[in-house]
Amino acid sequence: MAISIPEDELVESFVRSSGPGGQNVNKVSSAVQLRFDVVASPSLPDEVKERLLRLAGRRATGDGVIVISANRFRDQVQNRADARARLAELVEKACIRPVVRRPTRPTLGSKQRRLTAKTVRAGIKAGRGKVTPDA
Numbered sequence: 001m002a003i004s005i006p007e008d009e010l011v012e013s014f015v016r017s018s019g020p021g022g023q024n025v026n027k028v029s030s031a032v033q034l035r036f037d038v039v040a041s042p043s044l045p046d047e048v049k050e051r052l053l054r055l056a057g058r059r060a061t062g063d064g065v066i067v068i069s070a071n072r073f074r075d076q077v078q079n080r081a082d083a084r085a086r087l088a089e090l091v092e093k094a095c096i097r098p099v100v101r102r103p104t105r106p107t108l109g110s111k112q113r114r115l116t117a118k119t120v121r122a123g124i125k126a127g128r129g130k131v132t133p134d135a
Contacts, residue, residue, distance in 0.1 A: 003091060005043055010087075011035040012080065017071040031071035034083040039064030044091075052094035066090070 017031035038049050038060070049064075056066045070083035106114075 003044060003048070003095060005036070005041070005087075005091070009036060009041055009043065010084075011037075012083075014076060017074075017079075028076070030074060030076045030079060031069065032076065032079040032083045034068045034070070034080075034087060036066045036068075036087060037064065038066055047097075048091075048094050052091060055090055055094050 013033045014029040015031045068083045070079040
């Protein structure tokens with residue numbers, strides 16, 4: 001399923017990043033906070049929205065907004081690309097419909113093999129510890 005999210009549904013804000021960078025860290029807002037309102041998005045089907053919010057976990061707010069913070073790199077352009085790639089990966093995972101497991105019953109052969117194995121094991125254990133008196 002090919003899903004594209006329009007640019008106007010994404011909200012980016014830039015904040016100062018922590019970590020290495022010297023004086024640059026104190027001057028440049030290179031970290032990116034990407035916000036995507038899943039609940040209000042018309043470009044996603046409802047079932048994908050549900051799975052996306054479940055997959056997002058603590059990155060999703062109570063209002064259904066996914067917040068992705070990216071500050072892995074030292075420049076803003078790379079952090080923007082990183083945040084968008086992470087959102088795309090999350091949406092891609094949410095598009096995959098999980099396979100419903102159908103419960104099955106054990107076959108007659110598997111039941112018989114299990115019972116035979118139990119009998120053999122019981123015989124091995126029964127043979128242990130029997131000490132015959134010396135006559």
